[in-house]
Amino acid sequence: MIARVKRLRITDVKVLMVAVPFHEPITMWYGKRSASIHPVTFIETDEGITGVNTEGDEHTILNILRPKLIGKDPFDIERLEAELGSPLRGRWEVPPNTMAAIDGAPWDIIGKSCGKPLYKLWGGRVNEKVYVRYWMPCKEPEAQAAEAVRAVERGWRAFKIKLGTDPKTDLERVRAVRDAVGDGVQLCFDMNGAYPPPVAINFLKRIARYEPAYVEEPVPNHWPYDSGSIEAMADIRRITGVPIEAHSHGPNCLEYVRLLVEKRAADAIHLNVSFTGGVLEAKRVCAVAEAGGLIATGQSSAAELGPRNALLLHLITSERAFKGTNDSSTHHLTGDIIKEEFETVDGTLKVPEGPGLGVEIDGEKLRKYHELYKTGIYRHEAGIGRKKMSLWY
Numbered sequence: 492m493i494a495r496v497k498r499l500r501i502t503d504v505k506v507l508m509v510a511v512p513f514h515e516p517i518t519m520w521y522g523k524r525s526a527s528i529h530p531v532t533f534i535e536t537d538e539g540i541t542g543v544n545t546e547g548d549e550h551t552i553l554n555i556l557r558p559k560l561i562g563k564d565p566f567d568i569e570r571l572e573a574e575l576g577s578p579l580r581g582r583w584e585v586p587p588n589t590m591a592a593i594d595g596a597p598w599d600i601i602g603k604s605c606g607k608p609l610y611k612l613w614g615g616r617v618n619e620k621v622y623v624r625y626w627m628p629c630k631e632p633e634a635q636a637a638e639a640v641r642a643v644e645r646g647w648r649a650f651k652i653k654l655g656t657d658p659k660t661d662l663e664r665v666r667a668v669r670d671a672v673g674d675g676v677q678l679c680f681d682m683n684g685a686y687p688p689p690v691a692i693n694f695l696k697r698i699a700r701y702e703p704a705y706v707e708e709p710v711p712n713h714w715p716y717d718s719g720s721i722e723a724m725a726d727i728r729r730i731t732g733v734p735i736e737a738h739s740h741g742p743n744c745l746e747y748v749r750l751l752v753e754k755r756a757a758d759a760i761h762l763n764v765s766f767t768g769g770v771l772e773a774k775r776v777c778a779v780a781e782a783g784g785l786i787a788t789g790q791s792s793a794a795e796l797g798p799r800n801a802l803l804l805h806l807i808t809s810e811r812a813f814k815g816t817n818d819s820s821t822h823h824l825t826g827d828i829i830k831e832e833f834e835t836v837d838g839t840l841k842v843p844e845g846p847g848l849g850v851e852i853d854g855e856k857l858r859k860y861h862e863l864y865k866t867g868i869y870r871h872e873a874g875i876g877r878k879k880m881s882l883w884y
Contacts, residue, residue: 494665498564504557506549509664509860510869513823517628519874520685526869527794527824531857532598536565542599543852544795545828546765546832547589555584556593565597572769574743587740588766595802595848602847608843609805610722613774620839621804623819624649626791629875632663635672642822646661648838649677650814651707655685657878658694664831671700675705677816679736684711688723689815690883695719695731701861704815705736705759705788712738721747725756734758735786740766744776752783759815763790763803770806777812789817797829800840801848808842828857 510526517524530549534542542565559575572594575585585593602609610616626649627638639650652668654661669678678705683737686694691709709727712720715738728735737757739747744767749755760780767773777787800821807813819840821833829850831842844848863869 499540499566499600500537500558500598501534501565502537502695504529505533505535505554507533507857508549508826508864509545510866511794511796511827512825513794513864514665514825515823517655517823519683520872520877521683523872524564524793524869524871526863527557527796528864528871529796529799530592530867531796531798531828531852532564532592534556534560534593534600536600540603540692541595542601542603542847543593543798544595544599544802544848545799548586548594551585552592553588554711555875556589559794560718566601568594568597568601569771570770571597573588575748583787588765590768591764593879594764594771598802599847602678602849603652606753606846607799607804608842609847610809612811613770613805616808616842618808618875620788621807621814622649622838623789623835623840623841624651624677624736624816625822626793626818626820626840627652628651629775632660639668639672639676643672646837648675649679651679651681651818653681653683655682655877656875657880658686658690658697658883660878661694662697665698665701665703674702675738676813679703679705679707679816681707684708685877686710686883688726691723692727692730695727695733699731699733703733705734707736708738709735720753721750721756724751725754728756728758732792736761739776744772745779748776748783748785748870750777750798751784752779757785757830757856759788761788761790761818762787764806765792765793765799766790770802773806776808777810782814783830785812786814787812788815789813791818791820794820794823796824796851797827798832798848798852800833801850804840804842805848825852826856826860828852828860829846 512526529545735757736759738761830853
């Protein structure tokens with residue numbers, strides 16, 4: 492006789508805001524952050540199984556999503572996302588990062604209910620190791636070179652380095668880091684859409700000699716995706732010969748990847764479930780990318796806390812489109828809200844083997860970082876900015 496499985500029901504959704512400080516402020520040309528500030532979302536069920544995730548907007552989760560989730564079956568993820576007004580289908584009632592929070596916590600419940608780590612439910616492990624690259628903020632050239640040397644001494648062999656202030660200084664940054672770490676170390680550079688197309692073309696031609704593995708977002712490319720940005724990336728890729736990593740964010744990721752393939756505008760698609768809105772959509776994006784000859788790489792926004800980091804690791808290890816190296820920014824955190832914090836060893840991160848996400852929230856740490864959030868001292872600020880823009884052309 493086959494035992495009947497009782498359907499789970501969501502009984503409550505709770506949120507606690509936290510701020511986990513960085514060792515030092517993280518700077519980019521467009522912004523500066525001193526802590527990882529996120530809502531920790533707990534979705535409770537009538538069987539005592541609780542799912543957790545860290546992402547999104549507290550107000551939206553509690554006031555818009557919570558009333559719609561009570562009484563629903565957490566296994567019905569596709570139906571839940573459709574009913575909640577998924578941004579994947581152009582309905583902007585819920586931003587993608589908030590939808591991702593509601594997506595991740597039910598997956599945690601499902602894995603715990605089945606007694607399996609999530610990657611086992613998503614087809615098993617196809618990438619035996621998750622190779623990661625050191626996420627480095629925008630600093631003066633000498634400071635970036637010195638930080639890269641220290642990271643190499645600790646076992647890192649790949650980097651993602653923030654640029655974007657001006658072509659002259661950026662060239663000095665690229666040269667300084669490559670000279671400091673030598674050959675055999677992968678260097679990826681993130682422009683965060685800082686340069687207009689002609690400036691980006693000239694700049695990438697000049698740094699090609701330093702063998703960048705990828706340059707991410709060389710020109711502005713924010714949603715809604717426009718054909719001009721995609722055409723510009725195609726021109727940059729064709730003219731410079733430098734591999735382009737396209738950053739997928741906003742709605743309609745599938746359409747964006749289709750256009751990247753059609754226009755031959757990128758070599759890799761940079762993915763985070765916070766931008767696709769959920770795991771299943773991320774897997775659909777991976778399928779389109781793989782069919783079109785693009786690889787997928789994991790994206791970090793510096794810095795994901797334990798549950799969000801775990802979700803991405805399960806996705807990467809179970810999805811064959813992920814090749815090469817993926818962002819990692821956990822080294823910037825002074826701590827985390829989970830009991831066993833992630834540690835990079837020889838340029839890799841280990842995927843948790845416990846059920847669901849495989850991470851356990853530490854109540855004491857959670858309270859500590861909630862109190863730090865309440866102080867209000869950690870705020871996002873203006874970045875370094877861009878210099879002498881009239882002289883770029």
